[in-house]
Amino acid sequence: MSGPPRARPMGRFFYAGILLFFFALSPLKGTLLALAAPPPAANVTLDQDNPAPGAPGVISLQDGDSRLIFFPSQDIFTPLLADPREPLTTIEFFAASNHPSYLQFNGNLAANVGIARWESTSEGVDKALQIGVMGGDFSRFGIFGANTYLIDSDFIVGVPITARIGRFSQRLFFYHESSHTGYNYTTIENVDKDSDFGQEILQEVSSWDLTPYVRLYGGVSYRVIGLAYYPTPQDSLILQGGIEAYTPTFGFLDHLGRGYTSLYLESRGINGYTPIEDFQLGLFFHRPGSYFDIRPMIDLYNGYSYLGDLLFTKDQYMALGVSFDF
Numbered sequence: 513m514s515g516p517p518r519a520r521p522m523g524r525f526f527y528a529g530i531l532l533f534f535f536a537l538s539p540l541k542g543t544l545l546a547l548a549a550p551p552p553a554a555n556v557t558l559d560q561d562n563p564a565p566g567a568p569g570v571i572s573l574q575d576g577d578s579r580l581i582f583f584p585s586q587d588i589f590t591p592l593l594a595d596p597r598e599p600l601t602t603i604e605f606f607a608a609s610n611h612p613s614y615l616q617f618n619g620n621l622a623a624n625v626g627i628a629r630w631e632s633t634s635e636g637v638d639k640a641l642q643i644g645v646m647g648g649d650f651s652r653f654g655i656f657g658a659n660t661y662l663i664d665s666d667f668i669v670g671v672p673i674t675a676r677i678g679r680f681s682q683r684l685f686f687y688h689e690s691s692h693t694g695y696n697y698t699t700i701e702n703v704d705k706d707s708d709f710g711q712e713i714l715q716e717v718s719s720w721d722l723t724p725y726v727r728l729y730g731g732v733s734y735r736v737i738g739l740a741y742y743p744t745p746q747d748s749l750i751l752q753g754g755i756e757a758y759t760p761t762f763g764f765l766d767h768l769g770r771g772y773t774s775l776y777l778e779s780r781g782i783n784g785y786t787p788i789e790d791f792q793l794g795l796f797f798h799r800p801g802s803y804f805d806i807r808p809m810i811d812l813y814n815g816y817s818y819l820g821d822l823l824f825t826k827d828q829y830m831a832l833g834v835s836f837d838f
Contacts, residue, residue: 553637554679554721556758556770557590559800560636572633579633584626586803588640589674589683589719591624591837592729593756593807594776594792596818599624599648599668604811604833610826615655616663618831622648623838624672624803635678642674646685652819662694664819679721683731686714691820711820712737717752727756749781758796765797772796772807780816782823788815807835 553560561584563570569582592598599622607615624646631640647669654663670687690710717731730753754776761767774792779785794809811831816823 552724554676554724555590555681555727556724557796557798557805558586558588558637559802561585562636573630577633579631581629581631582627584629584642586637587624587626587644587672587674588629588631588637588642588676589672589681589717590727592717592754592774592776593772593796593835594754594774594790594811595752595778596776596790596813597650597668598622599646600835600837601648602833602835604831606811606829606831609828611654614657616652616829617655618650618652618833620648620650622646622650638676638678640676644672644674646670646672647687650819664691664693664821666691666820681719681721683717683719684715685717686712688712689820693821711735725758725760729754729756744781747781750778751780751785752776752778768799769795769797778815778818780823783816786816788818789813803837805837809833809835 561581563579563581565572565576571580571582572578573580591600596618600620601622602618602620604618605615606617624644626642626644629640629642631637647667649665649667651665652663654661666689668687668689670685672683672685674683675681688710689712712735713733714736715731715733717729719727719729721727731751733750733752735748754774756772756774759771762769772792772794776790776792778788778790780788789812791812792809794807796805796807798805809832811833812829813831814828815826817825817827819825
C-alpha cells in the first residue's frame, strides 16, 4: 500500500470545542468513611473494591498489609474515552466529508478482562498493579442504498499491565493487530486489495488526575514488528495525548450519571506527524465497583483514518453514538 503526498493538515474545525470543557468547582460531599476503609479513588471513573478478608479470589499477603485479587471487577487505569482505538464497545453513525454521499457507521466490539491485581490493603486501588487481557474488533461499514458493506476491520489482542499510585496511573500494552479491507467495498471504490497486514505494537500511556474531575494523559506507541512499507523507525512511531473533564454526579439520577468532555490528539510518523483530533461531548453512566459504563455522545473526528488499511485516507466527521464498557 502506497501513500499519497503528505498534505497540509485539515482545518481545525472543532478546536473551538475545547471551549466547551467544563470543570467541576468542587466534588460533592459524601458520608464519612470508616477509619479502616480505603480512601476514595483519585479518579471519578474508578471505585474502591474493598473486598472482605477471605472473600473468594482474594489472598491476603504480608500479614494483611496487601492482597492479591483474581479477576478484579475493574481496571486501575481508566479507559481513554476519546481514543478511537481504545478497546471499548462503540457504535457511531455519520457521513464523512470524504464520502458524504452515503452513511457510514463504526461498529466496535471490545473488552478488557482483569486477570490479577496486587494492591495495598490500606490504599486499595490507589496503590496497585494489575495484569489482564484486552482486545477488540474495530470495524467501519458503509450503507449504500439498501445494502451495508464492510469497509475495513482491525482486530487487536494483547496483554495490558497497569499501575496506579494515587493520582498517577500508567498502562503498558503489548498487542497484535491485523487489518482487513472489505471485499465489496474495494470493488465499489475500485481499490486494490493488497494491503492487509499484521503487526505488533508496544504502547505506553501515563495519566495524571489533576483533580478527581480533570485528567491529563500522554504516551507513545511503536510498531515493533510489521508493515514492511515503513522505511524508517520514525515512521513506526505514534505520539498521543489528551484531556478529560467531568461534572459532579447528577443527584436526580441517584448520582449514577455525570457529564463529560474529552479531547484526544495523536501524531503518527507514517503521516508526517500531522495531528489527528477526536473530541467528544456526552453523558457518562457508571455502575460503581465495576467495568460497566455507558456513554451516549457526540464525536467529532478530524485527521488521517485510524483504520489500519486506510492510514493515508483523510477523515472528517461528526458522529452520534454510544459506547459501552463491561
